Amino acid sequence: xxxxxxxxxxxxxxxxxxxxxxxxxxxxxxxxxxxxxxxxxxxxxxxxxxxxxxxxxxxxxxxxxxxxxxxxxxxxxxxxxxxxxxxxxxxxxxxxxxxxxxxxxxxxxxxxx
Numbered sequence: 001x002x003x004x005x006x007x008x009x010x011x012x013x014x015x016x017x018x019x020x021x022x023x024x025x026x027x028x029x030x031x032x033x034x035x036x037x038x039x040x041x042x043x044x045x046x047x048x049x050x051x052x053x054x055x056x057x058x059x060x061x062x063x064x065x066x067x068x069x070x071x072x073x074x075x076x077x078x079x080x081x082x083x084x085x086x087x088x089x090x091x092x093x094x095x096x097x098x099x100x101x102x103x104x105x106x107x108x109x110x111x112x113x
Contacts, residue, residue, distance in 0.1 A: 001039050003081045005029060006067045021053045025085070042066040042083055043101035045093060052087045059087035063096055065105040 046062040070082035
């Protein structure tokens with residue numbers, strides 16, 4: 001498919017071990033891609049309708065963006081793109097739908113929490 005999904009999660013000082021939910025999320029997305037044949041691209045958004053961390057928290061949607069730290073890689077089989085998953089709220093998803101994914105991505109990166 002020509003892409004790898006990436007995900008970054010801020011570590012809390014009290015975290016002794018990494019959480020499992022990001023790997024489960026990535027695995028679920030990979031299964032979707034393989035089962036449907038649909039690729040994922042920067043600027044896409046994914047309605048998830050559940051907390052990404054399987055909680056009732058506000059981060060329950062996803063926005064896909066070109067990974068800012070991992071650049072495209074030329075391989076013998078073609079270009080490999082690294083696509084970062086960014087967790088967003090319902091309100092942010094509405095903004096993406098009314099405007100565009102790359103524009104919202106740029107705003108989020110300029111104003112990180």
